[in-house]
Amino acid sequence: RKEVEQDPGPFNVPEGATVAFNCTYSNSASQSFFWYRQDCRKEPKLLMSVYSSGNEDGRFTAQLNRASQYISLLIRDSKLSDSATYLCVVNFQAGTALIFGKGTTLSVSS
């Protein structure tokens, strides 16, 4: 069983759409959770951390359900510039390596 699983997509949506990505992780002792964004042939960049209480950053909302070991990312009012691969990332213990999901590809069209 993979440590971090995501639906690979692709998700093809029009501008202005709302899209949600889901992710599950296998290690119940995981401590930190993130969403990263990766553009084609580039390194991943931190989009936002995910907190148990849920958190929002502009058009982006992240949720964490520790009981279900489930993480989500909601993007509202999609922009063309949101087209990228979104990586669900888990950290088992502070200071150790990040564990990446395979990523979900989003394509926003006009």
Place this chain on the structure above:
Amino acid sequence: GAVVSQHPSRVICKSGTSVKIECRSLDFQATTMFWYRQFPKQSLMLMATSNEGSKATYEQGVEKDKFLINHASLTLSTLTVTSAHPEDSSFYICSARGGSGTPGYTQYFGPGTRLTVL
């Protein structure tokens, strides 16, 4: 924010040659550096964890004699792919982390090195 650089950004080499990739933390001291590899349409896979001044810890399935890692200073780690073969062609990405309480405590990623072995 903290900056991590990698050099070279892209390399094309012949099969059998060795390639060295450098990872530098530019504005913080990286006590730990991580080396990842990403094949097309795959996730980033951790290859090894490197702590300054000690031997790297390799993940299962990663050959330590083939992927030599040196972390001789708090700002530089190198990954050498020895006797590279076409199957080693991949995107190699490092990340660096400082000590607790430092700006670099979060992991910061380098821009990656794209290796193509002919």
